[in-house]
Amino acid sequence: MVQRFDVSARFAAGAQYVAGRLGPGSSGSSHSVVDPATGEGVHTYELAGAADVDAAVGAARRAFPEWAGATPGERSDAMHRWAARLTELTGEFVYAESLQCGKPLKLSAEFDVPGSFDNVAFFAGAARQLTGVAAAEYSGEHTSYVRREPLGVIGSIAPWNYPLQMAAWKILPAVAAGNTIVLKPSELTPLTSLMFAEAAREAGIPDGVINIVTGAGAEAGEALVGHPDVAMTSFTGSTAVGRRVAEIASASPTAAKRLHLELGGKAPFVVFDDADVEAAAHGAVAGALINTGQDCTAATRAYVQRPLYEEFVGAVADLMSGVRVGDPFAQDTDLGPLISHAQRDRVAGFVDRARGYATVVTGGEAPGGDLARGAYYRPTLVRDAPQDSEIVQREVFGPVLAVLPFDSDDEGIALANDTPYGLAASAWSRDVFRTGRCAREIQAGCVWINDHIPIISEMPHGGYKASGYGKDMSAYSFEEYTQIKHVMSENTGVARKDWHRTVFGDR
Numbered sequence: 001m002v003q004r005f006d007v008s009a010r011f012a013a014g015a016q017y018v019a020g021r022l023g024p025g026s027s028g029s030s031h032s033v034v035d036p037a038t039g040e041g042v043h044t045y046e047l048a049g050a051a052d053v054d055a056a057v058g059a060a061r062r063a064f065p066e067w068a069g070a071t072p073g074e075r076s077d078a079m080h081r082w083a084a085r086l087t088e089l090t091g092e093f094v095y096a097e098s099l100q101c102g103k104p105l106k107l108s109a110e111f112d113v114p115g116s117f118d119n120v121a122f123f124a125g126a127a128r129q130l131t132g133v134a135a136a137e138y139s140g141e142h143t144s145y146v147r148r149e150p151l152g153v154i155g156s157i158a159p160w161n162y163p164l165q166m167a168a169w170k171i172l173p174a175v176a177a178g179n180t181i182v183l184k185p186s187e188l189t190p191l192t193s194l195m196f197a198e199a200a201r202e203a204g205i206p207d208g209v210i211n212i213v214t215g216a217g218a219e220a221g222e223a224l225v226g227h228p229d230v231a232m233t234s235f236t237g238s239t240a241v242g243r244r245v246a247e248i249a250s251a252s253p254t255a256a257k258r259l260h261l262e263l264g265g266k267a268p269f270v271v272f273d274d275a276d277v278e279a280a281a282h283g284a285v286a287g288a289l290i291n292t293g294q295d296c297t298a299a300t301r302a303y304v305q306r307p308l309y310e311e312f313v314g315a316v317a318d319l320m321s322g323v324r325v326g327d328p329f330a331q332d333t334d335l336g337p338l339i340s341h342a343q344r345d346r347v348a349g350f351v352d353r354a355r356g357y358a359t360v361v362t363g364g365e366a367p368g369g370d371l372a373r374g375a376y377y378r379p380t381l382v383r384d385a386p387q388d389s390e391i392v393q394r395e396v397f398g399p400v401l402a403v404l405p406f407d408s409d410d411e412g413i414a415l416a417n418d419t420p421y422g423l424a425a426s427a428w429s430r431d432v433f434r435t436g437r438c439a440r441e442i443q444a445g446c447v448w449i450n451d452h453i454p455i456i457s458e459m460p461h462g463g464y465k466a467s468g469y470g471k472d473m474s475a476y477s478f479e480e481y482t483q484i485k486h487v488m489s490e491n492t493g494v495a496r497k498d499w500h501r502t503v504f505g506d507r
């Protein structure tokens, strides 16, 4: 299942993939990919600068006419070949994703990698199925139809928490619709984005259609967002950086550059007093700890109706204390390290400050012994923090769940909506009227009912409120990566049309 390889040898040429070739960056700075389980560098590469971004955008621009001019069937065939090639490389992707992120093997092997490859297969099919209003003679004298056209060169920026999935979510709808793309992955985790693009070339997708620049946000990221030949910026990351990206994009000489922002989250997990408490406790632990809590849709705030509160807190604490923290490459590991020691210290800071206003029920510390050198942190449950405290309001992005009680249904739903974010939420109840009310009233791009986390290629992912706008995955993502042209063709051939009298002369 896992196929190890020498990362330094594989990426010896560099971590910039432009016009079908790996090469070095020209920023003058280098960066190391670090294994967060050990703190040791696994590969050092030269970061991209503005000149590399410019070269990648140029390659994407040159590749655009041919790729946009291919038939949907031709693009679809190439993407099916890509999906097949990726499947052959599964073991290498599992290894690289676990190595650069510290993800437990079972998460990479059963979630990140197959989920991303399924996205390729989905978009290979969806490329042939772009939708629109039916052509017809709506005015009586004209035939109207819509063309759904690609935008040109897309500039995309991705975070480090799900590097392969984020590369897939950005690249696939863009290229399926006939655009070409320059993706900037996080400089912490470039490996699988580069491998993903290389596999596309091996499958026959033309050079320049997919380019990867690996550089720092402030340099390569800003150069990509501001580049005048980039028609659209698609960004996934924190809300703070998303706001900066929006500022740069709006100042671009390309008027009205299109923006798609997938930002942070602080998902509520609402448990009503008729819920199956055992199912809710299992769901909370899985939903809070997936990817060591570094998931934009992770369950972060559990609101539990008072009659079930103590039972739920006890059940979650028991389950959390049995979670096996350890080496991502050990078969029995449940929870790997955070992405870096800096991220671990940030998470610990939230929990340490919470001790002043709430109770840490379990966790709240980094493990010692063999794990001390990695960026590990134990699964943590914090109870009774005030609703306006930072641990309830801000994105912690670690294996930490806050749990609070509520009384009435109105209060539970109001608390769920009471943060700036609106990415995802879940409601736990056996009463369809309660869950239906949550589906309607919780302001989030996804509401799960009696579950929390599952995603699927056919369905959209995206935020409300400060979690951004626009959709990843599903046919809805074509709305972001295409522009609609209305063509209105006059059918009568009459020189003087009836409507002309509203402008000059009489009938």
Ligand code: NAD
Residues within 6 Å of the ligand: 157, 158, 159, 160, 161, 162, 184, 185, 186, 187, 215, 216, 217, 218, 221, 222, 225, 236, 237, 238, 239, 241, 242, 244, 245, 262, 263, 264, 265, 295, 296, 395, 397, 423, 462, 463, 467, 468
């Ligand atoms: P981040 O915002 O720090 O960085 C994201 C990307 O932006 C990185 O590639 C980074 O290099 C780049 N960047 C940084 N500064 C930039 C700038 N000034 N201009 C252009 N690019 C810049 O986020 P992160 O720490 O990598 O990832 C975690 C965040 O991502 C969390 O907030 C999480 O919720 C969010 N996220 C959201 C989704 C979603 O679908 N909504 C999915 C995954 C992660």
